[in-house]
Amino acid sequence: MIAEELRQEAENFSPSEDDSELRDIFSNTLPVTTKWKLMGLPFNNPELIPSAGKAVYRTLHRALIDDTEELNGFRNRGRKLSSKKLVGSVLGDDRIFKTPVIENELSAAISILIDASGSMARGYQEIANAVALAMSKGLQSLQVKNEIGFYSSEMCLYIAKPFNQQYIDEKRFQVCSDLYTPSGEAMKSALMRLNRQSEDKKCLFLVTDGKPSCPGSFIEALELAKILGISIAVLGVGMTRDNIEGLDDKYFTNVECVSNLKTALSKIVKSNIF
Structure with missing residues (x-):
């Protein structure tokens, strides 16, 4: 009887105006793939990537990790004695001093979306x-779940490293560019994948050089991010702030070389994006 009532309600369902708007926002996403034929592009200043990865680790550590301190460790040196541990000292256990142990509570997932349109060439x-x-290297060192995706109208959304993969294959990041810039459509697909992660803090970084092919879809993606409670930050490569509409100024910064990634991320962190 309950099943029949649910069936009738479903058949008679008429979407409200809000439901229709939400359906439109979720539409026009990019198909996802794990393969792309145009690969092998050399990295810019590859010798700087390791140090830039370490800078990412240091910059995001404080923003993503909350430290909690508990007096539940014991060492053979310190200032506070444990009366309970003194008994064991006659048996050779010299760990009789209470020592604060720092436990890192980390619950974050980050998606990085890379524009691979023709203008990026x-x-x-x-x-x-x-x-x-x-x-990705810096986030892996932090043990922060991350996914790296590249997009264009031809490749759709190419996932170079998914959330559940620990190993980073650098060759899969050597993407060549082509055709148009469906930023909004790619963001919607990435946001839905990011939303399925169980972590508390979620953020999507968009790395792009210019205007989306469909500005309206980009605005829809920003609205979807608000609905899902996901933060958006844009790292501009060779572009001006005017090329991105609808985004708060504090969540935009330029990255002209991998060496100034630390400076760019510091600005984003100061905006309390996490």
Whole structure:
């Protein structure tokens, strides 16, 4: 009887105006793939990527990790004695001093979306690819779940490293660019994948050089992010702030080389994006 009532309600369902708007926002996403034929582009300043990855680690550590301190460790040196441990000292256990143990509570997932449209072929793609690799390395060191995706109208949304993969294959980051810039459509697909993660803090970084092919879809993606409670930050490569509409100024910064990734991330962190 309950099943029949639910069936009738479903058949008679008429979406409200809000439901229709939400359905439109979720529409026009990019198909996801794990393969792309145009690969092998050299990284910009590859020798700087390891140090940039370490800079990502240091910059995001305080923003993503909350430290909690508990007096539940014991060492053979210290200032506070444990009366309970003194008994064991006659048996050779010299760990009789209470020591604070720092436990890191980390619950974050980050998606990094890289523009691979035709305009990125002006030397920007090599920079963006290096930025993506450095960020992924830094996040892996932090043990922050991360996913790296590249997009264009031809490749759709190519996932170079999914959330559940620990190993970073640098060759999969050497993406060549092509055709148009479906930023909004790619963001919607990435946001839905990010939303399925169980972590508390979620953020999507968009690395791009210019205006989306469909500005309206980009605005819809920003609205979807608000609905899902996911933060959005844009790292511009060879572009001006005017090329991105609808985004708060404090969540935009430029990255002209992988070496200034630390400065760019510091600005984003100061905006309390996490």
